[in-house]
Amino acid sequence: MTAACLMSTYQPLALSFTRGLGTRLWDRQGREYLDAVAGVAVTNVGHSHPRLVTAISEQAGLLLHTSNLYSIDWQQRLAQRLTQLSGLDQVFFNNSGAEANETALKLARLHGWKKGIGEPLVVVMENAFHGRTLGTMSASDGPSVRLGFQRLPGDFIKVGFGDLKALDAVTREFGARIVAVLLEPIQGESGVQPAPPGYLKALRDHCTRNGWLLMLDEIQTGIGRTGRWFAFQHEGIVPDVMTLAKGLGNGIPIGACLARAAVAKLFTPGSHGSTFGGNPLACRVGCTVLDIIEEQGLLENATQQGERLLARLRVELNEHPQVLAIRGQGLMIGIELAVPQRNLVQRAAQEHGLLINVTRGKIIRLLPPLTIDSKEVEMIVRAIAHLL
Template sequence: MGEAQSALFPNYARYPFTFVKGDGSRLWDENGKEYLDLMCGLAVTNLGHAPKQVTERLKQQVDTLWHTSNLFHIPDQEKLAQLLVDNSCADAVFFCNSGAEANEAAIKLARRYYQKVIGQPERYEIITFHMSFHGRTLATLTATGQDKVKEGFAPLPEGFVYAPFNDAEGTEKLISDKTCAIMLEMVQGEGGVNPADPAFVKRIAELCKQHGLLLIIDEIQTGMGRTGKLFAYEHYGIEPDVFTLAKGLGNGIPIGAMLGKEKLREAFSAGAHGSTFGGNYLSTAAGIATLETMLAEKLPQRAAELGEYIVSELSRKLEGNPLVQHVRGLGMLIGIQLSGPSADLIAAIHEQGVLVVSAGPNVIRLAPSLLISREELDRGLETICAVLAKHAAAAV
């Protein structure tokens, strides 16, 4: 902070901006400079900033009731749970406050199902994948297949083994009598925007059925229309036993959810798990407004169409740029794979008033609002390509 030390822990390497206002796909900093937001708070504000439908629902709820705790029935919690069940393969929902908490709940549910319902206490291991990211609690950072998030937190809880991503044969070799579940992202967001191969996903689902394992899909970043379907697992023709949501579910209001099949309901009997704030009046009001808007305006379909357009335009405009290896993604979760580090290029794009973010050291990630206009999108893509062209010319 310069003269005075911040009262905050320095656990974030923050970009040098302070935003004071948001509207749709635009943000304004404290100096009045306007930015086009193509990162959406890490795939959170899928409807853009301060969308009318969510804002009005929140204002109404703020004036009515905020909190009573989960010792009482919360009508909007029931309504949001039913909306999610009606539009997915799940039968039951647990609400919490974040993606890490949702994944923590999934891990606990898998273990408890085998230990308390099935009666196989020896089954507690979960197979996850190299370069995955599942959160920052002790269990979820251990589930994450990246060593950098684990440094300094030993001893880590046991019960996780790691397979090569998109390698079904390598995964099968890790299945043992201790295995209770396989936990998978349909697109590894933090790991570089790496989509799962359809044949790989199909085989993983088969292995789970063959060995009696639970299939857990982490939809924290990919859920809520981001990939061109309401949930990314729908692209692959499978039905997970468990999947998790957060980020886009409340469009910026903190909420997480863990959804599961009917057979798992008994594992989370009264007292088995809980959350003081999970599914409260404000977060579920935001979730209902977000999901209803997404369904009414067919935003997953729009994300599919715009996502194809983004990949096509970037691939065409960046062809031959020596800094760029390729462009990949699913729906409106896009990665530009670079031949070197992305940090300086991202900073240069920010200077031009367009917000993007990294996905690992060598990938520029785009996650625009699903309601972004074509004009705004074209302006953002043009800026990105111009910056990359300029830096490529300077490097010659």
């Protein structure tokens, strides 16, 4: 069997891994790599964590799937944990982040329907990314994501990320039809763009005044990535709806849409569903991930090592002609370059045994596991400095 059997939606490196442990991966030749991608912010507690290996093995030997026709104990446990951590009230479990965002968009539609709005609109952000379904593509930005998929659902208004004046303008023009605002607290795919300080709080106040839902896509920022359980907690607010995936399952597919009780009750039996969503395996893994993060102090480690990584990069790359900006929060860091660097990912792997991600051609994205230590931070800094 060859790669010719696969649809050409990806352009992977000619690099394949056979095993992983913690922050490290090993290829077919046995070479070791430091993983600063974590499956794109997925393996937050590292590869092959023994607690997860045990949980997956035990649950596979007990029960993988029953469907939501029956009560699922692990699903109820995970929902309780997530609502306690977030301050939201109820959860719907999906299989992915895109599905979680579709769930949020359906709640926004129902919110509008309840208010008697026949053609509801959702405010979204320029340069956002929310998924690959037709609905979440419509809420996303960027020609590469939307190319060839015309006549997408048009129930969205885009405004500049962090631009409160633009929000005021669309409120004046379309306020009677707007039902929600959907955004990432830190835009990931567009190059790790944090929301300006106070922006989320201003959105919270604006949505409350206007009766809109504040919906946060925390698929990449959630589950400890920024040093808090959820990025919104840095601003001291609570959204009406939040979506999760990625780090919640550490590699086992799971998504979740959380909502305040008044919003969650818009769903009634039969109005939404998922065959696999919230199955025993995925939810037991989710509970175990939360346990590991709490017991190993990984929120604190993400904060400390993220601050160290940012500071060291800024010192090492200060006034580097190729570096325009270094930004981020916790262990979600972007290095914006002046010009695209071809083969940067491949060179990092070949020359330094370092796995990085480059988005939009010229933004190095660092998303290591939350278990990273100070020596590994130094390894990343030295490798990036040599690459540039």
